[in-house]
Amino acid sequence: MELIGEQLIRAPRQRVWDALNDPKILGRCIPGCEEVQKISEIELHTRVMLKVGPVRARFSGKILMLDIEAPSTCTLSFEGAGGAAGFAKGRANVSLVDDGVGTRLSYSTQASVGGKLGQIGGRLIDSSAKKMADEFFVAFESVLSGKPEPAPEPRPVTPVGVFPAAPDASATGTPVVSNAPGSPSQVTSPRTSPFNGVGFQYELYRACWFALGVASTLLVSRWLP
Amino acid sequence: MKAPPFEYIKPGSLDEVFSLLDRYGDDARILAGGQTLMATLNMRLSEPQLLIDIGSIEGLRGISLLDGCVSIGAMTRHSEIEDSAVIAEYLPLLSMAAPHVAHRAIRNRGTLGGSLAFSDPAAEWPACTVALDATIVLVGKGGERRVKAGDFFLDLYTTAMQPDEIIKACEFPLPASSSRSAFLELARRHGDYAIVGLAATGRLQGGVLTDLHLVFLGTANTPVRARAAEARIEGNVLDSTVLDSAKSALTTELLPAADLYNGAQTKLHLAGVLMGRALKQLLV
């Protein structure tokens, strides 16, 4: 997949550059971003919930900044794993040029999408990527120009579950940003069922049933003559 | 692959549906025909917590001839539209398009509402609703509202529906007696996603076409109405000059993206070919 475009951003170049390097701002602009973690000056880890049509796939990704020439150009190398849905990787060359009172941001991206999304979604990858890029820039522009962003829809969540629920930043609408290289801080929100897909909690549940089965088998076998 | 685990509920009323949507938000999916949703779940491209089966809700099915329009319920199966004598008589465009929707086994379960809500770029029904100036009837907690087809399909898999709404029906105005329709689609194999398709309607009066609607599918994220091409043809006798002029107008308003199988130029060329064929059919 190739995506080439340019955007006029109404802010001075240094500000645009700084914003592109600010994980908090990126977290607010990347569509579906749930978490951004700054690992080092040139490395970011993100978790993004991809929502295109019926698809809901969580990607954990890594972004590396290379060939940095502040505040003009850099290359972003990215890769992401989306579980059963597939994976993506690629590169984007970004360059900033002064343009009147603003900045002209040009990007040229090459990416490949593999796995189920690549197979089934092949005909839609280009248009989905373009759509996400457009959404990113709309958000980026409004963050930089100080316009109030549309408030995320609050969703009342019914608390419950026997086991602690998996963290879900999307329930609150704001991505979690952290700088610690260790376990990132997380927003815990209860969900209506503990078993959203597979995960540690689900494995624990299965392990408990297995243990119960073993225990009851042993007990029963002791009682047999 | 097998679908991930989820809960399943089949509510008997719309109120129940809305209260479930309120509670679960994006974690619930509406199950209508399931021909797209089940494929998505089977491929593990989504793992919703709850499926809300709307198959038992009253008032969502059926094809009715009302005053001035034909109303098709959202849960009406594609095959019911295909086989309907009422549709064949009043909305022949739909009868022409129906056999192009996947295959018969899928048409026996898939629904009109599902297709419109999903809004695939290569789907047949969205283009047909735009070509027929249909109105989509939505229903939510706050009641019903109507959206014209031309304003309904906004972007890739994005419609004017709010997250707490479902489609109730689609209303098609009764066409005039001078109306003509044509539906054409090109695909590698029958039943494949369209490379490019055209839903065309117009009025034939005195040997010329007026009130033309040329709506292309498969050329953009949503159905595209080729107004510039329409303007070149309306009111003129269709000869090769007029047709060429319309084809060149098409290149300014249709901007298809290349995909794995066909380049942008190919799709544009094919769109022009379909337009020529459709116009000939409209003139019969």
Added chain:
Amino acid sequence: MADSMVVQMVVNGIRVEKHVEPRMHLVDFLRDTLEIKTVRVSCEHGFCGACTLRVDGDIVRGCLMLAVQAQDCEVETVDGASDRGDLLDLQEAFYKRNAAQCGFCTPGMLLTASALLRERPNATREQVREYISGNYCRCTGYHSIVDAVCEVLEVRRLAGVSQ
């Protein structure tokens, strides 16, 4: 895991009642729970047609239907249709024309062809090819299948005319 539900339906004329997980496909229910092995599980996203079944008289993709959606329905697999004698002329033609090799696609192919005979009794060869294009076959190259279906159409048309 979601709680299992009780589902009741009539399968090949016999009333059944079983516990199923909501996510269980109709094909897996028939094949694994009811042990009807002529039901095929293949692409699991509706393309190949091997899972084609009859539900309430109409052909459907068994992989795109949940067992719980078949509640109170009449489900018929190729066995049921065959036992009723519903596929006799098709089966004879398939045999005569060598339209089945490994047999994997055959149940779906027969049910689809049977629906065609009912819905398009005047189908041309081209229309037959279009109609069965939702059923993939990896062995025969399709010609023998199309020949068999066209033969049945022809025989039926002639029989209709002579009556």
